[in-house]
Amino acid sequence: MKVFKKRKLISLILSLLFLGFFSYRKINSRVSHRFPASSNIMQPAVELGEVWTSEDRTNSDEITQIIGNALEQRTAGVTLMKRDAHPKHHGCLKAFFQIDSHQLPLEQQVGVFSKENQKEFLAWIRFSNGDPDSTKADADGDVRGMAIKLMNVNNSASGSQDFLLMNSKTFFIKDSAEYLDLMQSIDSTISLGWFFLTHSHDRQILLAARGMKVGNPLDVNYFSATPYKLGGTTMKFSAKPCLINRTPEGVSKNPTHNFLRENLVKSIGKSEACFDFFIQRNTSPETMPIENPTVEWSEVKSPFIKVATIHIPIQSGSDSEELMNYCENLSFDPWHTLPEQRPLGAINRIRLQAYSEISKKRHLHNRIPQIEPRNHEACNRETQELCQNR
Numbered sequence: 001m002k003v004f005k006k007r008k009l010i011s012l013i014l015s016l017l018f019l020g021f022f023s024y025r026k027i028n029s030r031v032s033h034r035f036p037a038s039s040n041i042m043q044p045a046v047e048l049g050e051v052w053t054s055e056d057r058t059n060s061d062e063i064t065q066i067i068g069n070a071l072e073q074r075t076a077g078v079t080l081m082k083r084d085a086h087p088k089h090h091g092c093l094k095a096f097f098q099i100d101s102h103q104l105p106l107e108q109q110v111g112v113f114s115k116e117n118q119k120e121f122l123a124w125i126r127f128s129n130g131d132p133d134s135t136k137a138d139a140d141g142d143v144r145g146m147a148i149k150l151m152n153v154n155n156s157a158s159g160s161q162d163f164l165l166m167n168s169k170t171f172f173i174k175d176s177a178e179y180l181d182l183m184q185s186i187d188s189t190i191s192l193g194w195f196f197l198t199h200s201h202d203r204q205i206l207l208a209a210r211g212m213k214v215g216n217p218l219d220v221n222y223f224s225a226t227p228y229k230l231g232g233t234t235m236k237f238s239a240k241p242c243l244i245n246r247t248p249e250g251v252s253k254n255p256t257h258n259f260l261r262e263n264l265v266k267s268i269g270k271s272e273a274c275f276d277f278f279i280q281r282n283t284s285p286e287t288m289p290i291e292n293p294t295v296e297w298s299e300v301k302s303p304f305i306k307v308a309t310i311h312i313p314i315q316s317g318s319d320s321e322e323l324m325n326y327c328e329n330l331s332f333d334p335w336h337t338l339p340e341q342r343p344l345g346a347i348n349r350i351r352l353q354a355y356s357e358i359s360k361k362r363h364l365h366n367r368i369p370q371i372e373p374r375n376h377e378a379c380n381r382e383t384q385e386l387c388q389n390r
């Protein structure tokens with residue numbers, strides 16, 4: 001009897017060890033294809049106030065599953081699987097991202113804002129509407145997105161540094177449990193209505209972003225909404241139009257279905273555009289939390305500091321079929337990043353899983369490879385396939 005018990009115990013220990021090894025391998029296989037093994041980028045930065053519980057991890061799995069299923073349902077019988085969020089783009093523009101971060105304290109001049117990087121990076125910018133329904137008219141209220149990809153960034157595992165921004169200073173969901181709640185209610189109008197009825201702060205943030213009148217994506221103030229690392233501290237970031245040589249465009253009385261794309265293409269075909277890129281440093285961890293991106297960080301306590309200028313030269317054909325396909329087939333992901341300014345907080349950690357899995361899913365479905373661009377030649381040899389339509 002004793003021998004039997006001992007055997008049972010040994011076999012239990014062995015299976016636990018095996019399971020542990022297996023899940024370690026599973027996590028690491030996800031890690032290693034995205035980041036160098038030496039980087040601890042995958043570990044929550046608890047010293048900076050980041051919290052990531054086993055419940056958050058389960059919620060994240062479930063959220064990604066729901067997004068993936070919804071995408072498959074929406075794509076049933078359709079050839080092209082578009083992004084789940086921000087599927088409608090107005091154009092992909094060639095840009096130059098010129099870093100000048102001398103206004104930051106020396107210890108915060110890190111990553112892409114370090115001394116070695118006081119230079120101009122080649123970049124692509126994708127402007128988008130947030131609604132999962134890509135067929136909606138631009139005149140319908142919507143969240144507006146700006147995704148920036150800096151190319152040839154040394155020490156970034158993907159080779160890129162992506163900055164994702166939207167037209168709101170805050171995100172409308174505070175944590176993984178609330179995001180899961182929202183995802184679970186999205187299929188039913190009653191549950192969705194109930195969600196927003198019982199979450200008035202979330203509703204206000206979303207309505208403010210969706211209600212903003214936008215005549216041209218080049219005229220909008222964009223924000224990271226969620227926090228990021230900045231060396232030993234944390235930050236949010238923002239891009240605001242310099243408005244040199246341009247006055248913001250209003251919305252006409254009878255706007256066309258895709259007027260944002262038309263206005264964007266027309267204005268950038270005639271004159272260059274520019275954005276100032278700012279950082280807001282966390283100077284008060286108690287009132288500027290890492291968790292809960294529904295909390296606005298006070299600009300009185302910490303004003304935005306300019307660290308770069310984005311030049312968008314005059315260009316034509318930004319809505320050509322090839323470039324629209326190229327835009328479709330790129331992947332902008334906040335986790336395409338240098339470790340020094342990686343995303344922070346549970347909402348961003350859900351994005352770590354969601355963006356890579358959803359991008360992989362749509363590229364597999366569309367039979368297009370996932371390629372990170374290296375230059376402004378959109379349809380050259382390396383990225384030729386991204387310009388095709390499946």
Ligand code: HEM
Nearest residue numbers: 083085086126145146147164165166171332350354358359
């Ligand atoms: C848990 C929270 C979030 C989830 C689950 C989520 C999910 C997604 C997904 C699945 C995509 C499409 C990715 C792809 O297929 O390539 C996407 C795109 C995007 N998201 Fe989010 N998102 C979240 C929060 C945010 C926040 C806080 C922002 C604010 C800046 C944001 C801005 C964007 C933008 C601008 C795009 C379009 C990127 C592009 O142009 O390719 N998202 N999001």
